Amino acid sequence: MFRMKKHTVPLIASLVMGVAGTAIAATDAEIDAFYRPYAKGFPSAPGVKEGVVIDKGNVEQFKDVLSPRVYDQIKAGNSSITVGKQLTAPAPAGFVAASKKTAAKVKVQFGKGKIEGYEGGMPFPYEPSASDPNAGEKLAWNNRYGLEIPDDITVGPFVWEYRDGNTGKINRTVDFDPSYVSNTGFRTINKPENLPGSDDFFNLLMLAVKSPQDLKDTAVLFKRRVDSSRDDDGQLYLGFQRRARRLSTSATTDPFLGSNVMIEEFRGFNGKVSDFNWKFISTKNLLAPYYSHKDAKLRDDYKTADWRAPAYAGKGQCWAAVPWSLRKVYVVEMTPKRPDHPISKRTLYIDAESFHGILSEVYDRKGEFWKLWMIGAGHPSGQLPAVAKKGIWVWDSGSMIDVQAAQCTTLNFRVTSLDPIPPNVYTIEAIRSRQ
Amino acid sequence: MTQKRHEKSALATRWLRASLVPLLLTGFASPVLHAEDELPSISPSVSQSNGETKVYYENDTRMRGKDATGNRVGLSKFRNTLKAEHKRDLGNGWAFKGIFRGTYDGVYDLNDDEYGKNAGGPINVTEMSGLSFGMGVPGATPTSVPYGSSFVGPGIGFVANIDQIAFLGGPPTGAFSGQQNFNLASNPNQGLHHLGQRWNTSYSGTDFGNPGFGNLDLPVPVRPCDVDRRGCADFGGYGDLTSNALKAPEFNGRMDFIREFYAQKTWDLADGKQFNIKVGKQQVVWGRSDLFRVLDVVNPLDFSRNSIYDEFEDIRIPMWILQGNYRMGASDSLSERNVQVVWNFDQFRANNLGQCGTPNAVLDAGCFFRAAKSAWDYGATIGNLAPVGLLGGPYNPAGVAVTVPSHQAGIRNVELPNWSLKNTQIGSRFEGVSKDGTIAFSVNGLIGRSQMPSLRTIRPSALAFDMYFPRISVLGGSMDFNVEALNTTVRLEGAMTHGEELTDTSQASATSRHRIWRSVIGLDRATQIDWINPERTTLISAQFFWQHIVGFNETSIPNNGAFGYPLGGSSVKTGTVGWKDNHLFTLLISAQYMQDRLNPQLIFARDIQARANLIAPSVTFLYTDKLKFKVGANYKWLTGNMDRYQFIDGRGLSGTLSASGQLPGAPIDTGIGGIEALGRFKAGIIGTAVKEDEIFFNMQYQF
Incomplete structure (x- = not known):
């Protein structure tokens, strides 16, 4: 062809x-x-074999296949990781x-x-x-434009847990249900058509909060511009005000609804390309949470008839209890151009197959390590049938650890579909009329 | 010792009762229940396969300091609210949502000296002349006389010739019909306040251009209407409420415990378009402003719940509405287009301004209405109504209190619109979003009845009125957009209202119709302020409201006095009551800590023309997802004196208390005024609450 x-x-x-x-x-x-x-085969490294548990006792042996800050955390005894199958x-x-x-x-x-x-x-x-x-x-x-977001993703429930990073106590649980993401133009996974608005926006996101009480009925509509030099377009429907408010630019670098994740940090990076200076560091083989959901340790919280979410373990229960496998990744360093940006640097690890921003190490304005982002990518074979048939990696677990505040936000996904989502979901009227 | 223990025990019982009663209200359909039986039946959050129910409890407790009289108010709210929300699919694409709310406010039991059955008391009406004192009226002082006992008045030896009370004198112009002499048995000197004593002390003074003569002093009953019927009338959902209705306001004839009750369905049309129907009791929210409204006028507001301090969601009065939304999707120039048609087919509801004698009577309007209604129904002793010189003898500019009979002055009728097709409200909104999403806008129109009352004289220039809710139309629009360079969101909103009636003392009808322009510009900026929180921005939101009254008419009248004898003092304003151009500024600063669980916030508002200011700090703490605490305060102060609110009060206007209205020819006004009774409409909602500073504690729990 x-x-x-x-x-x-x-x-x-x-x-x-x-x-x-x-x-x-x-x-x-x-x-x-x-x-x-x-x-031509999966990468390998000495000692990295399925079933091996990497903890503070043996982490030195695996230093080369761990990101520096993951290595630090394991060495400090904050977590251990289990090597899983390569898929x-x-x-x-x-x-x-x-x-x-x-x-x-x-x-x-x-x-x-x-x-x-x-x-x-x-x-x-x-x-x-x-x-x-x-x-x-x-x-x-x-x-x-990578495959982290195929044409459409429907997640529900999509539960965020705001935890005490020391004790694991869940201070808040935010249930986004439903959650929708779509690419607008030049779609290839689903029907190859351009959605309305694709000239201006390449990606649309809608998150609706089901609970807790103070955020109930809040909904976020976020439209990412094709022109990455311009601010993205965001609307926030506040349940208690019953009206949508335009999100200001800075909201994208604020903790999203109080979590440890900025809108800019969704998927590792979700901001304006032109806001940063980019530097390619290297290509390397790195352990990352790529696994089959079937091999993860599961728990009953948020259980549905067809799904159990991965468990969390480690210090503060901030680490998904999922297998990690050796992946080819690209390492990129990004430094903000804006002097009042809350970070000084972010090291982003991009998976070479799906292009998920799989890991990210965030440094505060003083240059001190601040946050660690990890997204768990689930192999299609372990997903619900409607998702598995599309044959691509999807979100399965995730966490953002704020090591300075000793907090973390853990993410629980249940991707229910990658099928087309009606475009009218991504309208102000839609987020307003959900009540 | 024994007595003290007994008092403590009684207090504890009252608190206990105040705490249990809200729980009793949870069985909405069961008026009489035992707490022990009902507590276990309170349903926790229940998720069903085809429905979801959530139950919330809220306590809001507020304390106030001293009012204008120096009296320490104490508890001003002990509100316990139970709210249940239920959603379910009805099948065939229809979905249902219901919100049910029951409130018990224990303040009427716990502080009944201020707000309940023992509120108010006997009062002495101001009489600067000391006439009654001089005539040996029991209880009179050199500057006051007990209510109902003034020397001047029917049954006390002097029948007030009505036109004598107009300072220009002249022959009587006829007899009133239906007058009954003042009767202390049915109109006792009990349970009364001086009108305005919530926020000013003018009733006892001689300022505002009335040296010697003294200011107007109107008595007002303040007890619940089951205890004291005087002045009780339905002013539009308030004004005639009994103790139980005040304690549990949702359980009334309009079934306000049903906050929302609607079904909706959406039909998918061709090309991604949709048509949506939503029918039932609901809120329709327009506009983009916070704290004060410009376009958000479909539902009336219930200020009695917590003045302006609750979210609009909680104080909008839901109405039975049919709403249709045609979602047209994108066009060549717009990325989103929606047309909404709203038909409010419910019986008319007015804004609830709060009944006199309750903690939240905004503008003190409920007291003005009640004082006027009581005066009409029962008569009243009105302080400093006329100069003593009118009684003959040497001219003396000091005022006398006059006891007027019923059916002479005050509010005669309240003409609440009945249900009829033409009294329903219809509105429409077109909303669009520019193709690149940078501008969202709306164009809105609405016709219906004004949610605020107007008082029209029943005879030309008379101090006797009927209350009306005139027809109005509203046409406006709104817009928001970002200014990327300033990292600021701009909100614009404006509306022109046609047909609003404002009190106009230069008119024989006491009202004039106006077009009123209301607008707001709002600026929201999430700003990095490191000393507040280095890890996230602090929201700064400023709003500037502007109201312009088209055809505003205000002139000054010199204080001429009577019979050529000046009463002294300065000129007084007459004409349209209010401000030709009124400006209001609000500022919100809101920070977040601890994963947004700790939210300190500061609200500042300044009514620029009224020179009235409000500062309201608060801190919200989410202890868990289900348990939320909030503490805070609101403090008001004036940065000018109350002379600004001074307005003509009708005492010097010919014909005001005559049977046939004004005397032949144009009414003549001798320029007597003060801040009662019309100054409240210049002082505004902040200025009239200047003595209602509060601290509060709020707790909300989701079962």
Whole structure:
């Protein structure tokens, strides 16, 4: 269907920050290989075998396959991780094909947040190069359009627990039900059509709070702009006020509804590309919570007839009790341009297969380690049948640990569907009329 | 010792009773229950496969300091609320939601000296002339006389020639019908306050341009209407409430315990469009402003619950409404389009301004109405109504108290609109969002009855009125957008109302119709303030309200006095009561700590024309997801003197108390005024609450 073409690098200028240029730098074969990082086998490392438990007693042995802050936490005895099976879920063919089309024509003004010529998939579907000064930002664009969000995701219940990071006591439980996410344009997983508004927005999110009482009926509508130099569009419907309020720009870097997660930190990174300077650090093999839900330790809280959520363990019960497996990841360092941004740096670990922002280490404005983000990706084989059939990794667990405040927020997902969501879900009228 | 123990025991019993009664109210359908039997039946949150029920309990306890008289008020609220919410699918796409609320406010039992059956007391009405004292009236002092005992009045040896009370004199113009002489048996000197004593002391003074003569002093009954019927009438959901109705206000003929009760269904149409119907008792929320309303006028408000301090959600009076929403989706220029049509087919409800004698009577309006209604129904002794010089003899500008008979002055009838098709309310809103989402806007229109009353004279220029709720129409719009460079959200809202009636002392009808423009600009900014919280922003929200009365008419009348004898003092304003341009500023600062479980907040409001200020700090703590505590206070103060509120009061207007209305020719006003009774409408909702500072504790629990 797609001919393999050799694309040249037409503009050296494209490598220069702030200058528009095409980003073509790969053959179709290279793109195919990029999307199948485990086609020739899974990575390995000494001692990393299924069933091995890594704790403070043996963590030194695994230092090279742990992110620095995960290593610190294990070494401090705050958690242990169990090595699980290595699994793969390659990108669907339609997504790969769209990436090839996009790669052939996409133009990005690096540092400016502008993208043109995007036609689906990821815009830079090839291995980053350490010599490419824009490699970090390209990975950011790939993460933005990656498979972490397929065309549509319905989650329910989606329960956030605000915990005391020492005792594990749950101070608040916020139940988002329902929760919807959709990509608007150049959809490839579901019916390939553009949703209304796709010229301006590439991604839509709607979260509706079912409980607790003080947040009941609150709903968030968040629309992410195609133009990543502009503020995203957010509306917050407050149940007690019964009206929607426009979210201000700074709300995206505030703790979302009191949790330890900023809107900007959803999925590892969920902000404006142009708000940061991006630096590609390295490609490496790293242990990350990629697993089958069937292999996770489960619990009965939020249990439904067909689902039990993963348990949490470790200090403050902030760590999902799920297997970790050795994955190929890209390491990116992002530093905010805004002087009043609450962080000084974030190290983002992007999975090479699904492009989930799987881990992130966040540093406060003084440069001190502040928060650790971990998202547990569930293999399709362990998901509900309606999800499994799509064959892609989905959210299964997650936590954000605030080591300074000794708090964490743990996330409990039940992804119920990846099927199309009616666009009218993503309207002010919809979040207002839910009552 | 024994007596003290007994008093303590009695107090404990009252507190216990106050705590248990709200629980008894949980069995909405069972008026008489035993707490022991009912407690176990309180349902916890029940989730059913086809329905969900949540039950909440709230206690709100408030204390006040001294009122304008120097009296320490003490407990002003011990409100216990039980609320149940139920949602369920009805099948065939229909969904139901019901909210049921029952309140018991123990303040009427626990502080009945202030707000219950023992409120008020005998009063001496001000009489600066000392006439009654001089005439040996028992209980009179050199500056006052007991209510109902003034020397001037029917049955006391002097039948008030009505037109003599108009200072210009002249022949009697006819007899009133239905007058009954003042009767202390049915209109005793008990359970009374001076009108305005909640917020001012003008009744006892000689300021506001009335040296020697003295200010108007209107007595007002303050006890619940089962204890004292005087002045009781339904002013639109309040004014005639008994002790039980005040304690448990939702259990009334309008079944207000049903807060919401509606069903809705959405039909999917072609091209992603939808049509939605929502029918039942509900709230319809328009507009984008906080704390005060501009466009959010579909439902009336119940200020009696907690003045302006509760969320609108809790004080909107739900109405039976049919609502249709046509969700048209996107167009070439808009990303979202919705048309809403609202038909409020419920019987008319007015804003509940709070009954006199209760803790929350905003603008002190309920007291003004009750004083006037009592004066009409039973007659009243009105302090400093006329100068003593009118009695003959050497002119003396000091005022005399006059006991007027019934059916002469005050509020005769309350014309609450009956249910009829033309008295229902219909409105529509078009709402759109720009294609790139940056601007959301609405255009709104509504026709119906005013939720605020107007008083029209029953004879030209008379101090006798009927209360009406005139027809009005509202046309307005709203908009919000972000200013990215300033990291600020801007909210705009404006509405022009046609047909509102304002008190106008220059008119023989005492009212004039106006167009009124109300608008607000709101700025919300989440601002990083490190010394407040270095890890998250602090919300700063400022609003600037502007109200403009089109056709506003205000002039000054010199204080001419009577028979050419000046009463002294300065000129007094007459015409439209209020401010031609009124401005109000509000500021909210809200911080969050401990995963947003600890929320300190500061609200400041300034009514610029009234020079009235409010500061309301509070701290909310979510102990658990189900248990929430809130403590706080509100403090009001004036940064000007009350001279600003001074307005003509009718004492100097010819014809005000005559049987046929004004004397031939144009009414003549000799320029007598003060801050009673109309100054309250200039002082505004903050200025009239200036002596109602509170501290409060609030607890809410979800079962």
